[in-house]
Amino acid sequence: MVTCDLKYLTDAIVKLDVKNIGNLVHEAIAAGTRPLEILKALNMGMEEVGQRFQKNEYYLADLIMAGETMNEALKVLAPYLKVEKGKIKGKVVLGTIEGDLHDIGKNIVKTMLSSAGFEIYDLGIDVPPKKFAEKAKEVGASVIGVSALLSTSVPTTAKVVEELTKSGIRTKVKVIIGGGAVRKWNIEKFGVDDAVNDVVEGVKIIRSWMED
Amino acid sequence: MKPRERMLKALNHEEPDRVPIDVWIFSSQFFGADIPYTDYQPLHFTGGRNVVEMLKKHFNVTENIALWRKLGQDLPFLALRDPSEEFKQRVCLRGDKDFLEGVHESEFGVKYRLGATGRYWHWVYHPLQDKESADEFEFLEIDIAKDFSGAEKLVREYGDQYVILGGLTNWGFFNAGQLLRGWTRFIRDLYVNPRFANRLLDKILQFNIEEGRGLIEKGVDAILIGDDIGMQTGMYIPPKIWRKYIKPRMKKMIDSFKSYGDVFVFCHSDGNFEDVIPDLIEVGVDILNPIQPDCMDPAKVKEEYGDKVTLYGSVSIQETLPFGSTEDVASEVKTRIKTMAQGGGMIIGSSHFIEDNVPLSNILTLFETAKKYGKYPISI
Numbered sequence: 001m002v003t004c005d006l007k008y009l010t011d012a013i014v015k016l017d018v019k020n021i022g023n024l025v026h027e028a029i030a031a032g033t034r035p036l037e038i039l040k041a042l043n044m045g046m047e048e049v050g051q052r053f054q055k056n057e058y059y060l061a062d063l064i065m066a067g068e069t070m071n072e073a074l075k076v077l078a079p080y081l082k083v084e085k086g087k088i089k090g091k092v093v094l095g096t097i098e099g100d101l102h103d104i105g106k107n108i109v110k111t112m113l114s115s116a117g118f119e120i121y122d123l124g125i126d127v128p129p130k131k132f133a134e135k136a137k138e139v140g141a142s143v144i145g146v147s148a149l150l151s152t153s154v155p156t157t158a159k160v161v162e163e164l165t166k167s168g169i170r171t172k173v174k175v176i177i178g179g180g181a182v183r184k185w186n187i188e189k190f191g192v193d194d195a196v197n198d199v200v201e202g203v204k205i206i207r208s209w210m211e212d
Numbered sequence: 213m214k215p216r217e218r219m220l221k222a223l224n225h226e227e228p229d230r231v232p233i234d235v236w237i238f239s240s241q242f243f244g245a246d247i248p249y250t251d252y253q254p255l256h257f258t259g260g261r262n263v264v265e266m267l268k269k270h271f272n273v274t275e276n277i278a279l280w281r282k283l284g285q286d287l288p289f290l291a292l293r294d295p296s297e298e299f300k301q302r303v304c305l306r307g308d309k310d311f312l313e314g315v316h317e318s319e320f321g322v323k324y325r326l327g328a329t330g331r332y333w334h335w336v337y338h339p340l341q342d343k344e345s346a347d348e349f350e351f352l353e354i355d356i357a358k359d360f361s362g363a364e365k366l367v368r369e370y371g372d373q374y375v376i377l378g379g380l381t382n383w384g385f386f387n388a389g390q391l392l393r394g395w396t397r398f399i400r401d402l403y404v405n406p407r408f409a410n411r412l413l414d415k416i417l418q419f420n421i422e423e424g425r426g427l428i429e430k431g432v433d434a435i436l437i438g439d440d441i442g443m444q445t446g447m448y449i450p451p452k453i454w455r456k457y458i459k460p461r462m463k464k465m466i467d468s469f470k471s472y473g474d475v476f477v478f479c480h481s482d483g484n485f486e487d488v489i490p491d492l493i494e495v496g497v498d499i500l501n502p503i504q505p506d507c508m509d510p511a512k513v514k515e516e517y518g519d520k521v522t523l524y525g526s527v528s529i530q531e532t533l534p535f536g537s538t539e540d541v542a543s544e545v546k547t548r549i550k551t552m553a554q555g556g557g558m559i560i561g562s563s564h565f566i567e568d569n570v571p572l573s574n575i576l577t578l579f580e581t582a583k584k585y586g587k588y589p590i591s592i
Contacts (some may be wrong), residue, residue, distance in 0.1 A: 016403065018400070056445075059450045060446075062450065104395070126334070150567075150568060151535070177327055197445070
């Protein structure tokens with residue numbers, strides 16, 4: 001639980017107060033608040049923003065602004081977190097599949113997961129399937145999140161699964177695909193573990209896998 | 213009935229001989245970016261180019277116009293301002309190979325790179341991305357007398373047969389802001405930097421009005437405003453922000469267009485933008501496109517707004533056309549005609565560009581079914 005006196009930090013995220021969040025975090029640190037407590041309060045704000053998005057009260061631009069606000073907060077908080085580092089909850093490889101260049105959804109997932117304590121390896125956009133498998137193997141990731149917005153790029157996600165199988169790590173890595181043209185039938189057709197077209201839902205699924 | 217007459221009747225909410233058809237097939241009408249291409253055809257994407265080649269081979273034709281006639285396209289032309297001489301030298305004349313391999317720059321200084329498959333590009337530089345003031349960007353000067361020879365030619369050659377659509381090269385407002393400023397930065401401006409956002413949007417407004425004026429003076433019948441404000445499940449930005457920044461400027465722009473000539477205003481946005489359809493109608497939009505059925509219910513949109521605005525598109529490019537059977541395509545086309553064609557005000561087509569993952573048989577079925585079942589009076 002976040003103590004009541006840090007609720008203003010949670011609220012600042014929910015209100016997307018990108019201009020003031022840095023100062024608010026500075027003040028909290030100066031007042032002797034533990035960095036991990038501050039992070040927890042900020043994360044509660046991100047959770048609330050996610051819930052409001054799922055209830056259609058917030059729009060995608062609000063999610064982006066929440067990410068911007070969180071990033072401003074983390075700029076101030078990061079040096080202190082290094083001193084008091086929490087346990088990494090897990091490693092996730094993210095990227096937009098080859099042939100596709102959309103990255104807004106991926107970036108939101110990245111912000112939400114990294115602020116929640118996951119270690120993220122972002123491969124960027126237009127990423128060949130093999131690279132996902134190579135990175136997952138190299139860092140020992142247990143989840144790969146593949147962003148694919150287009151009907152022409154979604155089928156390529158099957159190749160990520162093939163590459164994982166070839167590398168012998170398919171059973172160790174779960175694969176989720178996300179994007180506008182993604183459908184539940186993609187799970188069976190492309191051999192992935194889940195498929196969503198809602199970023200917040202995607203984050204929830206990844207967290208449920210990692211926190212099991 | 214000539215395509216022009218058919219289209220004008222539909223746009224005036226009367227029933228022509230059949231529902232007009234216009235399927236977005238790349239390199240035909242739209243180029244999909246902020247680059248005028250009137251006479252500069254090398255700038256195609258792989259996917260669309262493959263579709264055009266496949267269709268030309270099927271119909272055994274070599275010219276685009278012959279293909280559009282074979283297919284029965286009713287709105288095959290998009291008139292744009294001519295690219296500036298400086299831009300032609302700098303970008304257009306480099307040709308296909310460079311374009312496919314490198315980072316290119318638009319006439320407005322936006323830089324982009326094609327993805328590995330050649331189908332889409334990614335913007336990598338925005339001229340205002342690190343600027344303190346929107347005044348650090350200036351649009352090029354438009355000379356109405358000289359800069360619209362391509363549009364004039366299209367109107368002269370095809371204007372008696374087809375409705376000629378004119379397009380703004382800089383897109384609408386939201387997308388233009390994103391292109392010039394950068395995606396996240398422009399969102400941030402809209403939320404916390406209104407001075408920057410307002411100044412930039414005013415500049416875009418002035419340029420768009422001037423460009424639209426040039427096209428209208430050369431005789432186009434309609435102006436296309438492309439501004440993607442919708443995503444799969446809803447609008448990208450909250451409607452209140454759209455209403456604060458964009459709606460008043462759209463009204464000014466559309467009022468200006470309609471004062472320059474008797475034109476229809478055509479508004480394109482991907483995705484679901486239902487929240488602001490009444491606002492778009494209020495500011496004078498006459499045509500909405502592409503009514504993606506995976507994002508909005510086309511029948512519901514017709515029921516609620518079909519007497520005030522023409523609906524254009526509506527056949528699923530996310531599901532049915534690429535992944536469905538010919539029976540699925542025929543069934544969807546019939547459903548759309550049944551639920552949307554009454555009283556005119558409908559142009560049927562794909563709900564975005566046909567890519568090369570759409571089988572030839574599905575493209576042909578779309579046209580054949582629309583021609584067969586789109587005859588008025590509708591009797592499905």
